Amino acid sequence: MTAGANRLLLAQIQRAATSAGLDAVGVTDIAPFTQARRAIDERKAAGLHAGMWFTYGRPERSTTPANILTGARSIVVCALNYEPSDSLTPERPATDGCGRGTVAAYVASDAYGALWAGLERVCEVLKGNGHDAVAVCDDNRLVDRAAAVRAGLGWLGHNTMLLSQELGSWTVLGSVVTTAELPLSDAAQPDGCGTCRRCQTACPTGALDTAGVLDANRCLAWLVQAPGIFPPEHRVALGDRLYGCDDCQTVCPFNDSAAASARGQPVELGLRSERATHRNTVDLAELLQMTDDDLMAAFGHWYIPRRRPEYLRRNALVVLGNVGDPASPAVDEALRRSLSSWSDVVAAHAVWAARRLGRDELVAEARTAGLGDRDPNGLVAAELARPVPLRHPAG
Ligand code: B12
Incomplete structure (x- = not known):
């Protein structure tokens, strides 16, 4: 495909993602995530992973996106904002005296369900244009935050979250690995945390x-x-x-x-x-x-x-x-x-x-x-x- 055709395809992907409710889309290549690999290895060596499996289980796999799809050339990384809102909380009084336990905001709004729907739309567009595409999100196959940083969606904050000027950190992240060779996004956003320790x-x-x-x-x-x-x-x-x-x-x-x-x-x-x-x-x-x-x-x-x-x-x-x-x-x-x-x-x-x-x-x-x-x-x-x-x- 020509560079012009690739730009048009990206524009089509962005329109589909936006109309499916996704808030940010970026593209990166399929080179290994070496810094994330180093961080995982260091944390495992220091015991900071506390026995977690996920991306820590087989870091060579989770930091090598080329393994996800034969012939992969690009990763379309998407973010969905789930800013907590008052309307999420239909408070009922607690059964006398026992009280209530709180639940994190991303669970309250089924953010991942909405994200998956958007990722599937992106896959449809790519497949409709003759490319292969696989969606990955929050599993053992890819370090989602490292992919998002490289796709220009934000920087890694002091709280380890992907942060962006526009969306803050109330986001969930997912990617579509594809055989299409898409134009890459601009480099990562500059660190905005500075000396903040909140x-x-x-x-x-x-x-x-x-x-x-x-x-x-x-x-x-x-x-x-x-x-x-x-x-x-x-x-x-x-x-x-x-x-x-x-x-x-x-x-x-x-x-x-x-x-x-x-x-x-x-x-x-x-x-x-x-x-x-x-x-x-x-x-x-x-x-x-x-x-x-x-x-x-x-x-x-x-x-x-x-x-x-x-x-x-x-x-x-x-x-x-x-x-x-x-x-x-x-x-x-x-x-x-x-x-x-x-x-x-x-x-x-x-x-x-x-x-x-x-x-x-x-x-x-x-x-x-x-x-x-x-x-x-x-x-x-x-x-x-x-x-x-x-x-x-x-x-
Ligand atoms: C394991 C995991 C967890 C673990 C460990 C999290 C962790 N920080 O490692 C636990 C169960 C604690 C967890 C908690 C949460 N998680 Co979680 N989790 C994951 C998972 C499956 C893997 C994360 C991973 O690979 N960690 C490995 C380490 C090495 O990666 P990292 O922390 O990004 O490391 C980078 C930084 O440390 C940086 N770095 C290294 N040194 C330094 C030094 C400085 C100064 C700076 C700034 C950075 C820096 O470089 C590293 C490499 O890129 C991902 C999904 C996925 N497949 O990627 C979701 C994911 C990270 N989780 C997510 C969410 C939403 C949460 C929670 C908010 C849920 C909640 N409300 O309870 C909390 C947030 C806690 C937190 N501050 O991280 C989202 C984050 C979205 C975002 N905007 O960042 C992800 C991406 C899932 C998704 N697909 O949306 N999670």
């Missing part, structure tokens, strides 16, 4: 102490998705977060300006508590009453470790310990049910929640009734032996 100081666990490098061992967004027990040292910091964490984005000044320009007015931005009204929440009492099937029907589209509903209950119990009203009958019921669970993960976290709320007598009753009798991995015993920070009544 995301680093806002991180509840210090996971971003080194700018641009995330320690997944301390990232709440990872810990709610990781299998096993929730690390005791980060349970209080989890606060009311049931799934995902947005704190390093909420405080970012570029999200201020992106939101402001989207709404055409200045945006007040600051504390989590103010922003919490933007986020979807889940009734903890309802969640803790659900059967396995109901839980998976309601939340199965989330990344749940090993597809085991007990991990959702684990997260909910830590949140309950942090936000529940110790005097509430609904809390009483949720704790009793969880303390008698067949799952050692659930029972162990119920011990923590009960003791954090000062309800030690429920633990004592449960022990009389057999709590800890079936404890093959010693999880309940370990919880019983661990000191628990009692929640301050106003905390």
Whole structure:
């Protein structure tokens, strides 16, 4: 194809992407992502990946886009903005006293569903023009942020997010790898973070102490998705977060300006508590009453470790310990049910929640009734032996 024809094809792709609701489109070549490869190798060597698989599993694969499609020549990288909005939060009062767990903004708006629809449109245009095309998004095959930087969509911020002047960081990213040879976008946007450390100081666990490098061992967004027990040292910091964490984005000044320009007015931005009204929440009492099937029907589209509903209950119990009203009958019921669970993960976290709320007598009753009798991995015993920070009544 001639250069002119390639430019026309790109214009067609951009029109299709925009009309499908995508907010930014860029093009890069299919050379390996060497800097990302180095970063992955370094983080693995330092243990900062905390056992995560994803792009870390086979970095030679996730940083070599040519492997995705035979004859690949270009990558069309797309971003979709999911700026949290008030309308996302149909608040219902929580079942008495149990409180609600918050959910990250990208989950609240099914941002990935909308992104996929746009990526499929881009594939259709390319295939309609005689090229081969494969969409990839948020999986093990490609380092999405590195691709976005090279396609000129933004820079990597101190919070490790792809940031852009226009869209901030409330974006999800996906790519179409194609055999078409498209005109490349201008080089990456210049770094805009400068000396700003807002995301680093806002991180509840210090996971971003080194700018641009995330320690997944301390990232709440990872810990709610990781299998096993929730690390005791980060349970209080989890606060009311049931799934995902947005704190390093909420405080970012570029999200201020992106939101402001989207709404055409200045945006007040600051504390989590103010922003919490933007986020979807889940009734903890309802969640803790659900059967396995109901839980998976309601939340199965989330990344749940090993597809085991007990991990959702684990997260909910830590949140309950942090936000529940110790005097509430609904809390009483949720704790009793969880303390008698067949799952050692659930029972162990119920011990923590009960003791954090000062309800030690429920633990004592449960022990009389057999709590800890079936404890093959010693999880309940370990919880019983661990000191628990009692929640301050106003905390
Ligand atoms: C594993 C993963 C996670 C892990 C680890 C994240 C991480 N930072 O490594 C966990 C579970 C914690 C996670 C959390 C979240 N994730 Co995630 N995650 C991924 C996944 C699958 C791979 C990321 C990856 O390859 N990391 C490897 C490291 C090496 O890459 P990196 O962090 O970009 O590293 C670069 C920088 O560190 C930079 N660098 C190195 N040194 C320095 C130094 C300085 C000073 C600077 C500035 C930069 C810098 O160079 C590195 C190489 O390019 C991608 C999807 C994909 N397939 O790419 C989504 C992805 C990164 N996640 C995404 C999202 C939305 C989130 C959450 C916001 C979800 C939430 N609300 O809970 C949080 C954000 C937490 C955060 N600050 O990263 C989006 C990000 C979109 C965007 N605008 O950036 C992605 C791209 C998914 C998608 N397709 O949309 N995620």
